[in-house]
Amino acid sequence: MRELFDAGFLRRLEQLALVSRRIFQGRLQGERRSPRRGTGVEFADFRPYTQGDDFRRIDWNAYARLDDLYLRLFLEEEELAVYLLVDASASMDVGEPVRKFDHARRVLAALGYVALAGLERVQVAAVGRGPEGGGRVPPPPLPLRNRHRFATLLEHLGALRADGAVDLAPGVDAFLGRSRRRGLVLVASDLLTPDPLAPLGRLRAAGHEPFVLHVLAPEEVDPAPGGEHRLVDAETGLALDISMNAQAVRGYRRRLEALSSAVSGWCRRHGVGLLRTVSSEPFEETVLRSLRLAGALR
Amino acid sequence: MSLLNLAGLALAAVALPIILLYLLKMRRTDRRVSSLLLWREVIADLQANTPFQRLRRNLLMLLQVLAVLLLALALARPIVRLRETGGRHLVLVVDTSASMSARDAPDGRSRLEAARADALEVVEDMGRSTSWWGRGASGDACMVVEAAAEARTVQGFTSDLHALRSALSTLGERHVPTNLEDALLLAMAAVRGRGEGVEGLVHLFSDGASPRLPELSGTGVGLRYHAYGSRADNLGIVALKSGEERGRTQVLVTVANAGDREARRFLNLHGGGVFLDARELSVPPGGRASAVFEGDWEAGVLELSLDGEDPLACDDVARLVLRAGREVRVLLVSPGNPVVERALAATPDALVERVDPAGVDALDPAGHDLVIYDAVVPAREPDRPALYLDPPAAVGPAEPRPAVRSPAILDWARDHPLLRFVDLGDVHLAAARPFVAGPRLRPLVTTDAGAVLVAMGRGDHEHWALGLDVYGSDWPLRASFPIFFKNLVALARRGGGDLPDGVARTGRPVALPAEGLAEVEVVSPDGTRYRLEARDGQAYFGATDLVGVYRVIGGGRTWSFAASLLDAQESDIRTRGVLEAGGRRVEAVASGGGVNREVWGWLVGAALAVLAVEWVAFHRRW
Structure with missing residues (x-):
C-alpha cells in the first residue's frame, strides 16, 4: 500500500487533480442529460424551449431581448456512481519494471481521486477470487464520497492482490450482481482472456457506461527475440516451449494487434472509451491522456 | 591426406x-x-x-x-597432396652420401632407393601434368643434382622425362660425407641462371645429415624437404690411427654409437684375410668407445670390422695399409757433429754413415735415402732429400745473408711434416744467417731477421736449409731437437710424400706416389678402373667414393690403399625432420611427389x- 501510493505519488496526484478536474467534470457531469436537470444552482447552458419543458426554467430576460424562448440549464447536483473495476487475476501480476496490476491501480486511484474531488460516489471492485474462492480479493467495500476519503480509497485498492486464474466474464457477472446503481465503470484489465468483449458488452447491456483501460506490460507489447524459452502461464502455470526467433515474435505481434484492433473496433462502434496503456509509461501521462481522451470523446 | x-x-x-x-x-x-x-x-x-x-x-x-x-x-x-602446377623449375637434389645407404626405408630398401623412387614420382607427376597439353607444354623444367661430398649436376634443366629418369637411375650409393650446402647453392644458381624472376622449387631428398644450409628466403626458390630414415641405432668406426711403439704397430680405433641405447659389439681385426684379434666394445648411447690393438703384423691391409648388423654397413669396416718397415740410410757429410749424430742415433731405422766433407763433390749419394751436409755445399745437388746445416754458400735458391746476432724466433710452420711436434718456443739463438727471401723458398722457421729454416722443392722431394750453427744455440738441449731429426728421417722414408698413416678417407682425394711414371691405373673396390696422369712424381685420385681397398697399378708394380668412411657425422644416421636454412626452419614433408599443403x-x-x-x-x- 505504502510503496504503491507513496508520498511522491500523492504529490503528483494533487497536481494532476488541479489540471484534470475541469475536464473530468465536463466529461462526467456537465453534459449529462438527467431527468433532474436544473435542480442545481450553478448555471450551465441555454437550451431552446420545447414543448413539455418546465415554464419556470424559461429565461425571461432572454425572451425579452431575443423574442425566443430559452431554458436556463443548471448543473446537475446529483452524484455519479463511479466504479473502479480492476482485473485482479494472476495475469496482471506481470510486468517489468512496473507490474500491470500496480500500474492499473495507480491509474484507477488517480481517476478515483478526481472523482472523489468531484463529490462523486466512488466504489472499488475487483475481478478475482475472493476469500470464499480461496483467493485474496476482499469483498467490495462500501462506496466513498468526498476527497477526504481518498486515503480509504487507497486502502481499498491496496488491499487487492492479483491472484489466481479468473476469467473476466464471470468476474463482471459477479460485479453486475452486486452493483445496483448504474454508473461509470472504469475497467482496468489486460483483456488476455478468451472472449474479452462479451463482459464489456454485458456491462453496457446492464446500463453501465464502461471505460476500458487496456493495460499491457512492455514485454507483452514488444517481446525480445532470441533464445530458447519455456513460457509459463502466470495464471495456470502451464508451460509452452518456444524458440523466440524473429518469426515467432512477428507472429505474436500480429496476434496482439488483432486483439487490440478487435477491442478498439468494438469500443468505437459502441461509443465506449478505450485507453491502451503500457505499464512502463508514467501513470500521470496515462491519467492525463485518458482524461483528455475521455473529455474529447463527448 | x-x-x-x-x-x-x-x-x-x-x-x-x-x-x-x-x-x-x-x-x-x-x-x-x-x-x-x-x-x-x-x-x-x-x-x-x-x-x-x-x-x-x-x-x-x-x-x-x-x-x-x-x-x-x-x-x-x-x-x-596437390599436383604440381606447370611453369616451374624443379630441382631434384638427391643426397647420395654414406648415411643414405642405411637400409631402414620401408620394404627393406635403402634410404637412397626410397629417395630415388620418390624423385622419380616427382618426375612422373610432372609428366602427368604436362600430358594434358602435350609434352612439356606446361613449361615444367627439371634438373637433377647429386649431393655427396661435392655437388654434381647429373642432368641439367630439361622437360625430357626420359633423360630425367635415366639421370635418376645413375644415382648410386657413395660412401662419402654429405654436403647439402653446395648442392643447394648449385641448384639456386641453376634456377637463377634460367632468367630473372624465375620461380624455382628445390626438392631435397635427404636424411638431413648436413651441418647447415644456405639462405633460401628471398631467392625465389622454394625448398621442399623429403626426409628419409627411421632408425638411429647405428654403430660406426669413426676414427682409425696407427703408430709404432717399441717396434710394434699400434692401431687405435674409435667407435661411435648414434642410437639411444647402449650397444655391445665385437670389434674384429683381420690381416690378409686372417683373424688376428678382437675386442668387445660397450658404447654408451650417443657416445664413443675406443680400442687399441697392438701387434707385430706383416705389411698389408689391416681390416677392422664390427660384428653384428645395423642399418648402415659401410661404416662397420675400416682398413689401413701397413707399409713394410724400411730402414733409412742417412749420409752425414760432416767433419764430426756429436749433437746431430746423437740425435740421429736416437731415431729408429736410421742407418747413419758419416763421411768427411773433403771429398764432397766426389760423393755419390745413391744408396742413401737422406743426405745431411754439415757446413758444406756440394757442387751438385743430390737427387734425394737433403738437409743443409749452416751452409756457407748459396744452396740453390737459398742464399744465406751475413750473420745476425741473437735473432728471436717468431714463428714456425707447425703444419709441415718436418716440424711436427717440434716446439721452438724455448729455443734461443746466439747467431744465425737468415736466408734471403725468394719465391721458391718456403720459410719454415722465421726469426725477426728472416727465415732460418727454409724448404725448397726439388722434383719429387724437398731440400731443407738451416741457416744457423746448432752449437750457437740451446736447441740441442731441447726435446724438439731429436724430434726434428726423427721427422726428417720419417720424411726421407716416405720419399717426400705418401699416404699418412696408410689410412685414406672416402670422399677425399689421395695423392699417390708415382715416381718416374707417366700414368697409373687405379682399380676401385667395385672394379671400376681409372687412369690417372702423374705429374711431378704424384698422381691425384679423387674418386674415393666407396669404402674398400683400391689397387694402384703402375710401372709393373701393384700396391694398394684403403679408403674408409671414418666420419662421425655420417655414422650418426638419425633423420633430421627439420633443417635450418639461413635461420629458417624447413620441415620435412611426407615423401613422394606432388605438393604437400597444410589445409587447416x-x-x-x-x-x-x-x-x-x-x-x-x-x-x-x-
Whole structure:
C-alpha cells in the first residue's frame, strides 16, 4: 500500500487533480442529460424551449431581448456512481519494471481521486477470487464520497492482490450482481482472456457506461527475440516451449494487434472509451491522456 | 591426406556433449507471461507453416557437430597432396652420401632407393601434368643434382622425362660425407641462371645429415624437404690411427654409437684375410668407445670390422695399409757433429754413415735415402732429400745473408711434416744467417731477421736449409731437437710424400706416389678402373667414393690403399625432420611427389562458415 501510493505519488496526484478536474467534470457531469436537470444552482447552458419543458426554467430576460424562448440549464447536483473495476487475476501480476496490476491501480486511484474531488460516489471492485474462492480479493467495500476519503480509497485498492486464474466474464457477472446503481465503470484489465468483449458488452447491456483501460506490460507489447524459452502461464502455470526467433515474435505481434484492433473496433462502434496503456509509461501521462481522451470523446 | 597432429582429433569428442545436449533437449530459460493465449496460436501457426521445424532443430545440431569436427580436423593439421602446377623449375637434389645407404626405408630398401623412387614420382607427376597439353607444354623444367661430398649436376634443366629418369637411375650409393650446402647453392644458381624472376622449387631428398644450409628466403626458390630414415641405432668406426711403439704397430680405433641405447659389439681385426684379434666394445648411447690393438703384423691391409648388423654397413669396416718397415740410410757429410749424430742415433731405422766433407763433390749419394751436409755445399745437388746445416754458400735458391746476432724466433710452420711436434718456443739463438727471401723458398722457421729454416722443392722431394750453427744455440738441449731429426728421417722414408698413416678417407682425394711414371691405373673396390696422369712424381685420385681397398697399378708394380668412411657425422644416421636454412626452419614433408599443403586454414574457414550458417538458421526462417 505504502510503496504503491507513496508520498511522491500523492504529490503528483494533487497536481494532476488541479489540471484534470475541469475536464473530468465536463466529461462526467456537465453534459449529462438527467431527468433532474436544473435542480442545481450553478448555471450551465441555454437550451431552446420545447414543448413539455418546465415554464419556470424559461429565461425571461432572454425572451425579452431575443423574442425566443430559452431554458436556463443548471448543473446537475446529483452524484455519479463511479466504479473502479480492476482485473485482479494472476495475469496482471506481470510486468517489468512496473507490474500491470500496480500500474492499473495507480491509474484507477488517480481517476478515483478526481472523482472523489468531484463529490462523486466512488466504489472499488475487483475481478478475482475472493476469500470464499480461496483467493485474496476482499469483498467490495462500501462506496466513498468526498476527497477526504481518498486515503480509504487507497486502502481499498491496496488491499487487492492479483491472484489466481479468473476469467473476466464471470468476474463482471459477479460485479453486475452486486452493483445496483448504474454508473461509470472504469475497467482496468489486460483483456488476455478468451472472449474479452462479451463482459464489456454485458456491462453496457446492464446500463453501465464502461471505460476500458487496456493495460499491457512492455514485454507483452514488444517481446525480445532470441533464445530458447519455456513460457509459463502466470495464471495456470502451464508451460509452452518456444524458440523466440524473429518469426515467432512477428507472429505474436500480429496476434496482439488483432486483439487490440478487435477491442478498439468494438469500443468505437459502441461509443465506449478505450485507453491502451503500457505499464512502463508514467501513470500521470496515462491519467492525463485518458482524461483528455475521455473529455474529447463527448 | 595425412595428419601431422593426430592428437588434435581429440577435439571431436566435444561433439558428443553437443549431441547429448540435444538429446536431453536444450535447456530453456523460463519466462513468465500473463497468458499463453496468444502464444499458443503463434506456435500453432509456426508448426502449421514450417513442417521442417523439427528438421531445423536437428539441422542446428548437425551444423554445430560439423563445425566441431571441422575444427578438430584443422587441429590435426592435415596435409593434402596437390599436383604440381606447370611453369616451374624443379630441382631434384638427391643426397647420395654414406648415411643414405642405411637400409631402414620401408620394404627393406635403402634410404637412397626410397629417395630415388620418390624423385622419380616427382618426375612422373610432372609428366602427368604436362600430358594434358602435350609434352612439356606446361613449361615444367627439371634438373637433377647429386649431393655427396661435392655437388654434381647429373642432368641439367630439361622437360625430357626420359633423360630425367635415366639421370635418376645413375644415382648410386657413395660412401662419402654429405654436403647439402653446395648442392643447394648449385641448384639456386641453376634456377637463377634460367632468367630473372624465375620461380624455382628445390626438392631435397635427404636424411638431413648436413651441418647447415644456405639462405633460401628471398631467392625465389622454394625448398621442399623429403626426409628419409627411421632408425638411429647405428654403430660406426669413426676414427682409425696407427703408430709404432717399441717396434710394434699400434692401431687405435674409435667407435661411435648414434642410437639411444647402449650397444655391445665385437670389434674384429683381420690381416690378409686372417683373424688376428678382437675386442668387445660397450658404447654408451650417443657416445664413443675406443680400442687399441697392438701387434707385430706383416705389411698389408689391416681390416677392422664390427660384428653384428645395423642399418648402415659401410661404416662397420675400416682398413689401413701397413707399409713394410724400411730402414733409412742417412749420409752425414760432416767433419764430426756429436749433437746431430746423437740425435740421429736416437731415431729408429736410421742407418747413419758419416763421411768427411773433403771429398764432397766426389760423393755419390745413391744408396742413401737422406743426405745431411754439415757446413758444406756440394757442387751438385743430390737427387734425394737433403738437409743443409749452416751452409756457407748459396744452396740453390737459398742464399744465406751475413750473420745476425741473437735473432728471436717468431714463428714456425707447425703444419709441415718436418716440424711436427717440434716446439721452438724455448729455443734461443746466439747467431744465425737468415736466408734471403725468394719465391721458391718456403720459410719454415722465421726469426725477426728472416727465415732460418727454409724448404725448397726439388722434383719429387724437398731440400731443407738451416741457416744457423746448432752449437750457437740451446736447441740441442731441447726435446724438439731429436724430434726434428726423427721427422726428417720419417720424411726421407716416405720419399717426400705418401699416404699418412696408410689410412685414406672416402670422399677425399689421395695423392699417390708415382715416381718416374707417366700414368697409373687405379682399380676401385667395385672394379671400376681409372687412369690417372702423374705429374711431378704424384698422381691425384679423387674418386674415393666407396669404402674398400683400391689397387694402384703402375710401372709393373701393384700396391694398394684403403679408403674408409671414418666420419662421425655420417655414422650418426638419425633423420633430421627439420633443417635450418639461413635461420629458417624447413620441415620435412611426407615423401613422394606432388605438393604437400597444410589445409587447416581452409578447415577453420569452413568451420566459421558453418557456424555462420548455423547462426542464420537459428535466427531466420527460410
